Amino acid sequence: MTDAIVAEGLVKRYGSVVALNGLDLKVPEGTIMGLLGPNGAGKTTAVRVFTTLLDADEGSARVAGLDVRKQANELRKSIGLSGQYAAVDDNLTGFENLDMVGRLYHLGRVRSRERARELLARFDLEDAADRPVKGYSGGMRRRLDLAGALVAKPSVLFLDEPTTGLDPRSRLGMWDVIEELVKGGTTLLLTTQYLEEADRLADQIAVIDHGKVIAEGTADQLKDQVGGERLELSVATPAELGTARSTLADLAVGAMESDERQHHLTVPVAGGSAVLMEAIRRLDGESVKVLDIGLRRPTLDDVFLALTGHHAEGDDKK
Amino acid sequence: MKLLQALADGSVVAKRNLIKIKRVPDLLVFSTAAPIMFVLLFAYVFGGSIDIPGMDYREFLMAGIFAQTVLFGATITGSGLAEDITKGIIDRFRSLPMARSAVLVGRTTSDLVNNALVIVIMMVTGLIVGWRIRSSPLEALAGVALLLLFAYAFSWAMAWIGLLVRSPEVFNNASFIFIFPITYIANTFVQSERLPAVLRHIAEWNPVSAVTAAARELFGNTSPLSPPPDVWPLQHPVLASLGWVVIFLLIFVPLANYQYKRAVAR
Numbered sequence: 340m341t342d343a344i345v346a347e348g349l350v351k352r353y354g355s356v357v358a359l360n361g362l363d364l365k366v367p368e369g370t371i372m373g374l375l376g377p378n379g380a381g382k383t384t385a386v387r388v389f390t391t392l393l394d395a396d397e398g399s400a401r402v403a404g405l406d407v408r409k410q411a412n413e414l415r416k417s418i419g420l421s422g423q424y425a426a427v428d429d430n431l432t433g434f435e436n437l438d439m440v441g442r443l444y445h446l447g448r449v450r451s452r453e454r455a456r457e458l459l460a461r462f463d464l465e466d467a468a469d470r471p472v473k474g475y476s477g478g479m480r481r482r483l484d485l486a487g488a489l490v491a492k493p494s495v496l497f498l499d500e501p502t503t504g505l506d507p508r509s510r511l512g513m514w515d516v517i518e519e520l521v522k523g524g525t526t527l528l529l530t531t532q533y534l535e536e537a538d539r540l541a542d543q544i545a546v547i548d549h550g551k552v553i554a555e556g557t558a559d560q561l562k563d564q565v566g567g568e569r570l571e572l573s574v575a576t577p578a579e580l581g582t583a584r585s586t587l588a589d590l591a592v593g594a595m596e597s598d599e600r601q602h603h604l605t606v607p608v609a610g611g612s613a614v615l616m617e618a619i620r621r622l623d624g625e626s627v628k629v630l631d632i633g634l635r636r637p638t639l640d641d642v643f644l645a646l647t648g649h650h651a652e653g654d655d656k657k
Numbered sequence: 658m659k660l661l662q663a664l665a666d667g668s669v670v671a672k673r674n675l676i677k678i679k680r681v682p683d684l685l686v687f688s689t690a691a692p693i694m695f696v697l698l699f700a701y702v703f704g705g706s707i708d709i710p711g712m713d714y715r716e717f718l719m720a721g722i723f724a725q726t727v728l729f730g731a732t733i734t735g736s737g738l739a740e741d742i743t744k745g746i747i748d749r750f751r752s753l754p755m756a757r758s759a760v761l762v763g764r765t766t767s768d769l770v771n772n773a774l775v776i777v778i779m780m781v782t783g784l785i786v787g788w789r790i791r792s793s794p795l796e797a798l799a800g801v802a803l804l805l806l807f808a809y810a811f812s813w814a815m816a817w818i819g820l821l822v823r824s825p826e827v828f829n830n831a832s833f834i835f836i837f838p839i840t841y842i843a844n845t846f847v848q849s850e851r852l853p854a855v856l857r858h859i860a861e862w863n864p865v866s867a868v869t870a871a872a873r874e875l876f877g878n879t880s881p882l883s884p885p886p887d888v889w890p891l892q893h894p895v896l897a898s899l900g901w902v903v904i905f906l907l908i909f910v911p912l913a914n915y916q917y918k919r920a921v922a923r
C-alpha cells in the first residue's frame with residue numbers, strides 16, 4: 340500500500356516556541372489517522388503544513404505523492420481541509436459559501452451549484468441553505484465547513500478537531516458522517532483531543548506532544564504498550580487508601596495512581612483475574628473495606644499518562 | 658488560459674465581496690453619507706466665503722468632492738483585506754487550487770464597483786445642488802472613468818497598508834494620517850494658487866490635484882478667468898493623472914502581493 344501522507348523531520352518554530360520538533364508520520368492510503376495530543380502539541384501546525392498553508396522550517400512532507408512546498412498548486416486540487424475554526428463567510432448563505440468553493444475548485448458553474456445542493460442535503464442544512472451563515476449555530480457552521488472540505492471529492496482529507504465545541508449529540512452525528520465518508524476510500528487525517536474519538540474513528544493513532552510523535556499504533560497496540568490491565572478500587576477512608584497502596588505495591592507493574600479525594604486507587608497489573616483474587620485476599624487480610632473493585636483494559640488516557648507523565652488535557656477539563 | 662483562470666477566480670472573490678455590500682448596506686451608506694455632508698457643508702456654509710473668479714463655487718467644488726469620495730472609497734480595500742486575513746475564510750481560500758492573486762484582484766475589483774455606485778450617487782447629489790456638466794457626454798464619461806481608474810490604482814496602495822497593519826481598526830486610524838493631507842493639501846476645495854507658498858508647491862504636485870483638475874476639465878467646470886497653472890501636472894492634468902495611475906500600479910501591485918504572502922504565511 341502506498342502512503343497518502345508522509346512527513347519527515349518537520350520542524351516549525353515561532354520565535355522561541357518550537358511548534359513542530361521533528362515530526363515524522365506516515366498515513367497509508369484509504370486509512371484514518373488520528374493525531375492525538377493536548378493543547379499546544381502542534382496538531383494544527385502539522386495540518387497547516389500538510390495543507391500548504393504554512394512552510395515548515397525544516398524537513399519535508401508529501402501528500403498524495405506531491406511535495407507540499409514545491410507542488411503546492413497541484414496538491415491543492417486533491418485535498419480538502421476543515422480547519423480548527425470554521426472557515427466560512429458569515430455574510431454569504433450556506434449555498435453561496437459552497438458554490439463559491441466549487442467555483443474556486445474550478446468545477447464550473449453548473450457542477451458547483453449541483454454539488455452545493457447535494458452537500459447541503461447530506462449535512463442536513465437544506466432548510467438553512469439560503470440564510471446567511473451569520474445566523475447559524477456552532478454545529479451548523481461546523482457541518483458547513485466540513486461540507487466545504489468535501490466539495491471537490493478530495494482523495495486526502497484533513498479535519499482539525501472536527502467535533503470540538505459540539506454537544507454530545509452533534510458529536511455522535513459528526514462521527515457517523517465521518518465514518519461514512521471514509522468508506523469511499525478517502526484518506527483522512529483527523530486531529531483530536533478526545534481519546535474516545537480517536538479510539539472510535541481512527542485505524543492508526545499518533546500521539547503527539549511538544550511537536551513530536553511520541554507513540555504510534557492502533558488503539559489496541561497503544562494500550563498494550565502501556566501494559567496489561569488496570570486494577571481499580573475504591574475504599575471508604577484515606578487511611579485505608581494508604582494501607583491498600585502499600586499492600587498492593589508489589590503487584591503493580593507500573594506507577595500506581597491514587598486519588599485522595601475520591602479514595603480511589605489505580606494499579607497497573609499483569610496476570611488477569613488471578614491478580615484480582617490475590618488483591619482481594621490481601622486487602623481482606625488487612626481488614627480494608629473495599630467499596631468497589633475491578634479490572635479494566637487501559638484507556639487512551641492511561642496511554643497518555645504513561646507516555647507523557649500528564650493526563651490528556653482535553654479530558655482533564657471534564 | 659492561466660490569465661483567464663486567474664481573472665475568473667478574481668471575479669468569484671469579487672462577487673463574494675459585493676454580496677457583503679448588499680447584505681451589510683451600512684458600508685455603502687457610510688461611504689456616501691460623509692461626502693454628501695461635505696457637499697452640503699461646502700455648498701451652503703463655507704462656499705459663500707470662497708470666491709472662484711468667473712464661476713460658481715459649487716461647479717468648482719464637485720470635482721474635488723468626487724476625488725475625495727473615490728479616495729475614501731478606495732480605503733475600503735485596506736480595511737476589507739485587513740479584516741479578511743484575520744478571519745478563517747482566508748485559510749479556505751489558500752487551501753483551494755485558485756489563483757494566488759484572486760483575493761487581491763477580487764477585493765480591488767469589488768471596491769471599484771462600489772466606487773462606481775458611490776460616484777453615481779454623488780453626481781446626482783451634485784446635480785441637485787446646482788452642479789452642471791458643461792462638456793460633451795463622452796468627455797464626462799471619460800471624467801468618471803479617470804476618477805475610477807485613479808481610485809483603483811490608489812486602492813492597491815490601501816491594500817498594501819491594510820496587509821501591513823493587519824487590523825481593520827488600526828488601518829482606519831492609520832489611513833487618515835495620510836488620506837487627510839493628500840485630499841486637503843490640494844486643489845480639491847480651494848484653488849491651489851491661493852495656498853501659502855510651501856503648501857502650494859505640495860498641492861501642485863499632489864496626484865489628487867492632478868485628478869481633480871482633470872475631472873474639472875473633462876466635466877467642463879473650468880473658469881476662463883483662472884490664471885493658467887504654472888506646473889506641468891496641472892497644465893496637462895489628464896496625462897498627469899494617467900501617469901500617476903501607472904506609477905501607483907507599478908509600485909503598489911507588487912508591494913501588495915508581496916505583503917499578502919507575508920501576512921498569510923504565519
Ligand SMILES: Nc1ncnc2c1ncn2[C@@H]1O[C@H](COP(=O)(O)OP(=O)(O)OP(=O)(O)O)[C@@H](O)[C@H]1O
Nearest residue numbers: 353356358376377378379380381382383384385923
Ligand atoms: N502563529 C503563531 N505564532 C506563534 N506561536 C504559534 C503560532 N501558531 C502556533 N503557535 C504555537 O505553536 C504551538 C503549537 O500550536 P498548535 O496550534 O499547532 O497546537 P495544537 O496542538 O493545535 O493545540 P490546540 O489543541 O490548542 O489546537 C503552541 O505552543 C502555539 O502557541
Ligand SMILES: [Mg+2]
Nearest residue numbers: 382383384423
Ligand atoms: Mg489546534
